[in-house]
Amino acid sequence: MSGRRSDRTSLDAAFVRRQFPALDNGWAFFENAGGSYVPQTVIDRTxxxxxxxxxxxxxxxxxxxxxxxxxxxxxxxxxxxxxxxxxxxxxxxxxxxxxxxxxxxxxxxxxxxxxxxxxxxxxxxxxxxxxxxxxxxxxxxxxxxxxxxxxxxxxxxxxxxxxxxxxxxxxxxxxxxxxxxxxxxxxxxxxxxxxxxxxxxxxxxxxxxxxxxxxxxxxxxxxxxxxxxxxxxxxxxxxxxxxxxxxxxxxxxxxxxxxxxxxxxxxxxxxxxxxxGVGDYFDALHRRHFVAPENRFQKRAKRVFGLITDYEGAIGTKFMDFLRAEPKIRVIGRPTGDAKKRATTFSFTVKGRASAEIPPLLERGKIGLRNGDFYAVRLMDALGLERSDGVIRASMVHYTSNDDVERLIRGLEKAI
Ligand SMILES: Cc1ncc(COP(=O)(O)O)c(C=O)c1O
Incomplete structure (x- = not known):
C-alpha cells in the first residue's frame, strides 16, 4: 500500500516507463502508431x-x-x-x-x-x-x-x-x-x-x-x-x-x-x-494514481486515459511548437497540440528534401521514426506526394518521455 490519501493529478511518467521492458533499449521511439511496445504484464500473460x-x-x-x-x-x-x-x-x-x-x-x-x-x-x-x-x-x-x-x-x-x-x-x-x-x-x-x-x-x-x-x-x-x-x-x-x-x-x-x-x-x-495483460497494465496505472477502487474496468481505464490525455497534450504541444517554428517544415494536419483536436501522431514534409532522407539521419542518434504512405495511399495522392516517399511521421504515446521529445527535436534540427 502506498498510504496515499489523495489521487495523483498527473501521469507518473517514470512509473509508466518502468512497465515497458523494451524502453531500456536506448532508442527514442517514434513509430508507436505502427505498433506499440508492450508492458511486462502482456508478456507474462503470453x-x-x-x-x-x-x-x-x-x-x-x-x-x-x-x-x-x-x-x-x-x-x-x-x-x-x-x-x-x-x-x-x-x-x-x-x-x-x-x-x-x-x-x-x-x-x-x-x-x-x-x-x-x-x-x-x-x-x-x-x-x-x-x-x-x-x-x-x-x-x-x-x-x-x-x-x-x-x-x-x-x-x-x-x-x-x-x-x-x-x-x-x-x-x-x-x-x-x-x-x-x-x-x-x-x-x-x-x-x-x-x-x-x-x-x-x-x-x-x-x-x-x-x-x-x-x-x-x-x-x-x-x-x-x-x-x-x-x-x-x-x-x-x-x-x-x-x-x-x-x-x-x-x-x-x-x-x-x-x-x-x-x-x-x-x-x-x-x-x-x-x-x-493490457487490463492488468491499466489496473496498475489506476492503482498508482487513484485512491478509491472502482468496480468497472471501463471506468478505471477511462480515468487513466484522462491522465494520458493531459500528458500527451503537453508533449504534443511541445513538439508542435517546434514544428511550427521551423520554416522548412510543412505540417500535414492541424497545427495544434491541443489534445481535444488531435492525437500525438504528427506528420510533416521538409521543403527541398525527400522524406526518405530524414529518418536515417536520426537513426544515428538512436531515434526511430519512419517515412512513407502508411497505407493511406489515397491521401498521399490527394496531397500530391509520391506514395513511397510520403510523409515523415513521428508518433508518440504516453510512455514517450519529455527527454525523447527533446532528442527528436534536436535530431530534426540537425537533420534539417
Ligand atoms: C488507422 C489505421 N487503420 C487500420 C490499420 C490496419 O491495422 P492492422 O495492421 O491491424 O490491419 C492501421 C495500421 O497501421 C492504421 O494505422
Whole structure:
C-alpha cells in the first residue's frame, strides 16, 4: 500500500516507463502508431498461456478448460474496455482481416445502386473492404478532406448522403494527420439518413477511452498491438447487425453463433489470452494514481486515459511548437497540440528534401521514426506526394518521455 490519501493529478511518467521492458533499449521511439511496445504484464500473460495451457481450448480436461477460460477473459476485457458485450466482439488477426471479413459478411445487405461512402484519408483497411462492395453493384462515393485544413468536413458528408446511402466508413483519428473526428455527431447524421457506420479506431484507441454505446456506432475496429497489447485486431458490431450478417466460418455455425460465425477460424490462442495483460497494465496505472477502487474496468481505464490525455497534450504541444517554428517544415494536419483536436501522431514534409532522407539521419542518434504512405495511399495522392516517399511521421504515446521529445527535436534540427 502506498498510504496515499489523495489521487495523483498527473501521469507518473517514470512509473509508466518502468512497465515497458523494451524502453531500456536506448532508442527514442517514434513509430508507436505502427505498433506499440508492450508492458511486462502482456508478456507474462503470453508466457503463462504458452507454459501452462498450450493445448486446444474447449475440452473439459484441466488445461484445455483453462485455455478456453483465458481466451474468453481476453474477449471480455476488450468488451469491458469499450463498453460492449463479449458476443459483440470479434477477435481476429488484424483490423485489415476484420474489415475484409465484415465486407464479405454484409454483401447480401446491398442491392445494385445502393451507396457506400468512404473517405480519402483513411488507412486502406477502412477503405478497400468497402470499396470492393462495388462488385455487388454498390456505388462508391468519396468523402474527401479539405486540402487546406486536412479535415473531413461534415458539410461535405451531408452533400453526399442520399436515401440510398447504406454505409458511411470513416476514421476516428487519422494515422497521418492525427486529427480527431466527432464520431458521435457523424454517426447521428449517418443514422438520420438511414445509413450504418464503420469506424476505424485504430489510431484513436492508444490515446483515448472508447465507449461504443455512447458513440452509437454500428461497427468499430481497433488493433490491440497498437494499444500496448498483442498483435491482434478487434471488431465491435452491434449484436443486431452481427446476427444479420452472413458468417464466413464453417457452414455448421448457426446464424446466432456470434461472434464465432463471423471470421473464418479461431483467433490466435495465446495472444487472445494475453489481452488480459493490457487490463492488468491499466489496473496498475489506476492503482498508482487513484485512491478509491472502482468496480468497472471501463471506468478505471477511462480515468487513466484522462491522465494520458493531459500528458500527451503537453508533449504534443511541445513538439508542435517546434514544428511550427521551423520554416522548412510543412505540417500535414492541424497545427495544434491541443489534445481535444488531435492525437500525438504528427506528420510533416521538409521543403527541398525527400522524406526518405530524414529518418536515417536520426537513426544515428538512436531515434526511430519512419517515412512513407502508411497505407493511406489515397491521401498521399490527394496531397500530391509520391506514395513511397510520403510523409515523415513521428508518433508518440504516453510512455514517450519529455527527454525523447527533446532528442527528436534536436535530431530534426540537425537533420534539417
Ligand atoms: C488507422 C489505421 N487503420 C487500420 C490499420 C490496419 O491495422 P492492422 O495492421 O491491424 O490491419 C492501421 C495500421 O497501421 C492504421 O494505422
Amino acid at each position: 508466457v503463462a498461456y504458452m507454459t501452462e495451457t498450450q493445448v486446444q481450448p474447449g475440452a473439459s480436461f484441466g488445461p484445455s478448460a483453462e485455455a478456453e477460460a483465458r481466451m474468453a477473459a481476453g474477449q471480455r476485457l476488450i468488451a469491458e474496455l469499450i463498453n460492449a458485450e463479449p458476443d459483440e466482439i470479434v477477435v481476429g488477426p488484424s483490423t485489415t482481416t476484420n474489415t475484409y471479413f465484415l465486407g464479405q459478411a454484409i454483401r447480401p445487405w446491398l442491392k445494385p445502386g445502393d451507396e457506400v461512402i468512404v473517405t480519402n484519408i483513411d488507412h486502406e483497411a477502412n477503405q478497400g473492404a468497402w470499396r470492393r462492395l462495388a462488385e455487388v453493384g454498390a456505388t462508391i462515393k468519396e468523402w474527401r478532406i479539405n486540402l487546406d485544413t486536412f479535415d473531413l468536413e461534415i458539410e461535405a458528408l451531408e452533400k453526399l448522403l442520399t436515401d440510398r446511402t447504406k454505409l458511411v466508413c470513416f476514421t476516428h483519428c487519422s494515422n497521418i494527420t492525427g486529427s480527431l473526428n466527432d464520431v458521435a455527431r457523424i454517426t447521428k447524421i449517418a443514422h438520420a439518413a438511414g445509413a450504418l457506420v464503420c469506424v476505424d479506431g485504430v489510431a484513436f484507441a492508444p490515446h483515448r477511452a472508447i465507449d461504443v454505446k455512447a458513440l452509437d456506432v454500428d461497427f468499430y475496429f481497433f488493433s490491440p498491438y497498437k494499444v500496448f497489447g498483442p498483435h491482434l485486431g478487434v471488431m465491435y458490431g452491434k449484436r443486431e447487425h452481427l446476427l444479420r450478417a452472413q458468417g464466413q466460418n464453417h457452414f455448421f455455425f448457426q446464424k446466432t453463433d456470434i461472434p464465432r460465425k463471423i471470421p473464418a477460424g479461431y483467433p490466435n490462442h495465446e495472444l487472445s489470452a494475453a489481452l488480459v
